[in-house]
Amino acid sequence: MNLKERLLKELREITSEHEGEEYVDDVYLSTYEGSLPEAYIGDDLLKEIQHKFRWPINAVRRVIREDYNLGFTWLIVDPSYEDTTIVTVIRDDDHKVLFLESMKAWNYHFENEDELGYALTRIYNKIMENMR
Numbered sequence: 001m002n003l004k005e006r007l008l009k010e011l012r013e014i015t016s017e018h019e020g021e022e023y024v025d026d027v028y029l030s031t032y033e034g035s036l037p038e039a040y041i042g043d044d045l046l047k048e049i050q051h052k053f054r055w056p057i058n059a060v061r062r063v064i065r066e067d068y069n070l071g072f073t074w075l076i077v078d079p080s081y082e083d084t085t086i087v088t089v090i091r092d093d094d095h096k097v098l099f100l101e102s103m104k105a106w107n108y109h110f111e112n113e114d115e116l117g118y119a120l121t122r123i124y125n126k127i128m129e130n131m132r
Contacts, residue, residue, distance in 0.1 A: 004117035035105035
């Protein structure tokens with residue numbers, strides 16, 4: 001199984017466990033108005049946006065932990081439904097920023113699974129590059 005396939009598999013496993021089996025298809029591979037599909041908007045929209053950004057990064061972190069000794073990292077998601085959501089991964093031992101990205105929640109979806117896999121691979125490679 002190549003890296004992209006492993007990352008997609010891990011994302012599906014995480015989201016199935018926490019959100020349900022259709023989450024990846026509904027949230028990342030569909031088009032909809034607003035930050036999330038209506039079915040995934042609960043009492044706390046910011047928390048749901050946070051989850052939307054958290055699951056892909058967690059999938060990448062898990063695969064890196066399988067491949068290398070990543071150690072503990074902080075994942076900080078500052079969600080917004082009006083502006084940009086900021087995602088940061090910080091290594092605990094030296095507080096080095098391994099990944100930093102900002103994106104509007106309503107733009108965080110993909111045309112197809114291949115594009116999603118490419119995005120996960122890009123995150124993986126960026127974290128690995130910054131671990132040095």
